[in-house]
Amino acid sequence: MSQGFLLVISGPSGCGKGTVSKALLERNSDIVFSISATTRKRRVGEEDGINYFFMDEEEFCENVEKNEFLEHAFVHNNYYGTPRDFVLKEIEKGEIVLLEIDVQGAMQVKKNYKNVVFVFLLPPTMAELKDRITKRGTETPEDIQRRFENAFEELNFVGEYDYFVVNDKVENAVLDIENIICAEKLRVKRHSDIKEKIISQGGK
Amino acid sequence: MSQGFLLVISGPSGCGKGTVSKALLERNSDIVFSISATTRKRRVGEEDGINYFFMDEEEFCENVEKNEFLEHAFVHNNYYGTPRDFVLKEIEKGEIVLLEIDVQGAMQVKKNYKNVVFVFLLPPTMAELKDRITKRGTETPEDIQRRFENAFEELNFVGEYDYFVVNDKVENAVLDIENIICAEKLRVKRHSDIKEKIISQGGK
Numbered sequence: 001m002s003q004g005f006l007l008v009i010s011g012p013s014g015c016g017k018g019t020v021s022k023a024l025l026e027r028n029s030d031i032v033f034s035i036s037a038t039t040r041k042r043r044v045g046e047e048d049g050i051n052y053f054f055m056d057e058e059e060f061c062e063n064v065e066k067n068e069f070l071e072h073a074f075v076h077n078n079y080y081g082t083p084r085d086f087v088l089k090e091i092e093k094g095e096i097v098l099l100e101i102d103v104q105g106a107m108q109v110k111k112n113y114k115n116v117v118f119v120f121l122l123p124p125t126m127a128e129l130k131d132r133i134t135k136r137g138t139e140t141p142e143d144i145q146r147r148f149e150n151a152f153e154e155l156n157f158v159g160e161y162d163y164f165v166v167n168d169k170v171e172n173a174v175l176d177i178e179n180i181i182c183a184e185k186l187r188v189k190r191h192s193d194i195k196e197k198i199i200s201q202g203g204k
Numbered sequence: 205m206s207q208g209f210l211l212v213i214s215g216p217s218g219c220g221k222g223t224v225s226k227a228l229l230e231r232n233s234d235i236v237f238s239i240s241a242t243t244r245k246r247r248v249g250e251e252d253g254i255n256y257f258f259m260d261e262e263e264f265c266e267n268v269e270k271n272e273f274l275e276h277a278f279v280h281n282n283y284y285g286t287p288r289d290f291v292l293k294e295i296e297k298g299e300i301v302l303l304e305i306d307v308q309g310a311m312q313v314k315k316n317y318k319n320v321v322f323v324f325l326l327p328p329t330m331a332e333l334k335d336r337i338t339k340r341g342t343e344t345p346e347d348i349q350r351r352f353e354n355a356f357e358e359l360n361f362v363g364e365y366d367y368f369v370v371n372d373k374v375e376n377a378v379l380d381i382e383n384i385i386c387a388e389k390l391r392v393k394r395h396s397d398i399k400e401k402i403i404s405q406g407g408k
Contacts, residue, residue, distance in 0.1 A: 120392065126403055155399045163390045164398055176390060183387030186367045186380060188324065194368055195359045199330055 003190045004091040006070075006113065007031070007181065008099050010106040011121035012151035014132040016167045020121060021100040023174045028181075032090045034099040037063070040078035053083060071101065071108035082109070091115060096181060103154040110160060117184050119177060120161035124168040126152070207394045208295040210274075210317065211235070211302050211385065214310040215325035216355035218336040220371045224325060225304040227378045232385075236294045238303040241267070244282035257287060275305065275312035286313070295319060300385060307358040314364065321388050323381060324365035328372040330356070 009024075011017050025031055037053040039060050048054045055063075060079045064072055072081030082099060090097045099109070109116060123129035133139075133147050158164055163180050167173040188194065213228075215221050229235055241257040243264050252258045259267075264283045268276055276285030286303060294301045303313070313320060327333035337343075337351050362368055367384050371377040392398065 122398070122402055124402075155402065158392055158398050161392050163387070164392050164395065165390060166402075176386070179383055179386040180390060182380075182383040183367070186369060186384060188362055188365050188368050191368065194326070194362050198326055198328075198359065198370075 002094050002185065003115070003192075004093065004095040004097065005184060005190065006034070006087055006091060006097050006099060006109070006116045007177075008101060008106050008109055008116055008118045009121060009177070010101050010103055010118065010161070011167075012103065012123070012129065012154040013147055014129045014151055015121040015123050016132065016170065016173070017100050017121045019170055020165075020167055020173045020177070021098060023170050024177055025098065027174060028178070030096070031181075032095045032097045034082055034087055034097050037069070037072075037081045037083050038078055040080075053086075067112075070099075070112045071105040073105060084113070087113075103157050107157065107160065117180065118161040118163070119180060120158045120164045121173065122155075122158070122164055122166045124166055206298050206389065207319070207396075208297065208299040208301065209388060209394065210238070210291055210295060210313070210320045211300055211381075212310050212313055212320055212322045213302065213304045213325060213381070214307055214322065214365070215371075216307065216327070216333065216358040217351055218333045218355055219325040219327050220336070220374065220377070221304050221325045223374055224369075224371055224377045224381070225302060227374050228381055229302065231378060232382070234300070235385075236299045236301045238286055238291055238301050241273070241276075241285045241287050242282055244280075244284075257290075271316075274303075274316045275309045277309060288317070291317075307361050311361065311364065321384065322365040322367070323384060324362045324368045325377065326359075326362070326368055326370045328370055 009017050009021050025033055035049065035051070035053060037055055037060065039055060039057050042048065042052070042054050046052065057079065060081065063069060063081065063083070068084050069081035070084050070087060072079060082101070087097050087099070101109070106118060110118065123132065129151055130148050133151070134144055139147070165173050165176040184190070213221050213225050229237055239253065239255070239257060241259055241264065243259060243261050246252065246258050250256065261283065264285065267273060267285065267287070272288050273285035274288050274291060276283060286305070291301050305313070310322060314322065327336065333355055334352050337355070338348055343351070369377050369380040388394070
């Protein structure tokens with residue numbers, strides 16, 4: 001029986017991790033998206049357990065104390081977290097669980113869980129990164145500058161990751177990540193019973 | 205600058221490592237085949253430094269004492285070894301060096317060198333393995349039985365490897381190994397200067 005793993009796709013803001021993760025999920029229906037818990041109000045059309053696990057602050061903080069999140073953060077007056085229980089259940093079933101997250105979150109996951117494949121998504125150039133951050137157009141020049149400087153700092157964390165993928169074109173980045181997934185599925189450490197399989201009826 | 209690595213393709217006799225390695229090299233002209241040193245007589249058409257590094261026993265044993273082989277063995281009254289120097293020079297150039305070798309040899313390499321990707325090639329079933337060993341037709345029933353029992357024992361070493369590939373069809377096994385190579389090329393640890401690349405002119 002093959003064990004699944006947590007696939008963390010991370011990188012500086014503007015590297016395109018959201019777009020790449022979406023494209024990866026569209027092409028690979030067998031990848032399970034990690035559903036976050038949040039204290040923010042449910043919006044029209046959002047379903048509990050589908051878009052998010054919605055909970056109030058009290059419940060969220062209880063879960064934090066019980067160490068039931070692989071990572072969590074406070075963003076725009078709301079808490080967000082990755083429920084350990086959901087991820088581990090899927091992985092035990094042999095699933096690959098995708099978690100798209102910023103660098104700080106990825107570093108929290110690294111402290112809290114070991115069966116993870118960490119992919120660092122890179123912009124092709126810093127000029128391209130600045131361009132992507134600017135094009136969002138939702139922020140002041142100061143915000144953009146700050147975000148760019150943060151992104152620059154976040155590049156220092158690449159050494160904490162297993163793989164890097166340059167997001168020059170989304171299709172190429174997705175292909176690289178699919179390649180990584182195929183290889184990781186062939187890792188001996190994820191298969192406890194290789195010899196037995198071969199002896200009994202053999203093979204994949 | 206990306207660092208290459210040594211790709212060890214190994215497995216029990218009859219798993220098809222020779223056929224798979226040959227097919228892999230035919231499809232990937234950028235992979236460098238590890239040339240062995242040997243004390244056996246040069247045959248017609250064989251070239252020194254192309255087919256083998258030919259040397260006499262004295263030179264070979266000197267090299268063994270100087271620890272200049274990643275592994276070596278005495279087979280049918282001749283010595284065979286993998287020259288460390290050749291492998292390391294190619295890897296420093298960024299090349300992937302393929303070494304096709306039996307399980308005992310792979311375990312020697314593991315002791316002597318760290319920058320290695322170990323692939324264990326498996327037969328789809330033990331019945332198929334016995335069939336392949338038998339079909340060689342060059343051996344007595346006793347030889348075949350002994351070889352089969354050895355192969356069975358060698359399966360116990362799969363846990364020492366990084367990846368396993370089931371050789372049900374050669375094409376599939378080659379694709380799996382190509383996948384592993386692509387992923388290993390994206391490993392952060394093989395790239396010392398990712399941030400500098402992105403900052404300077406960016407990307408792969």
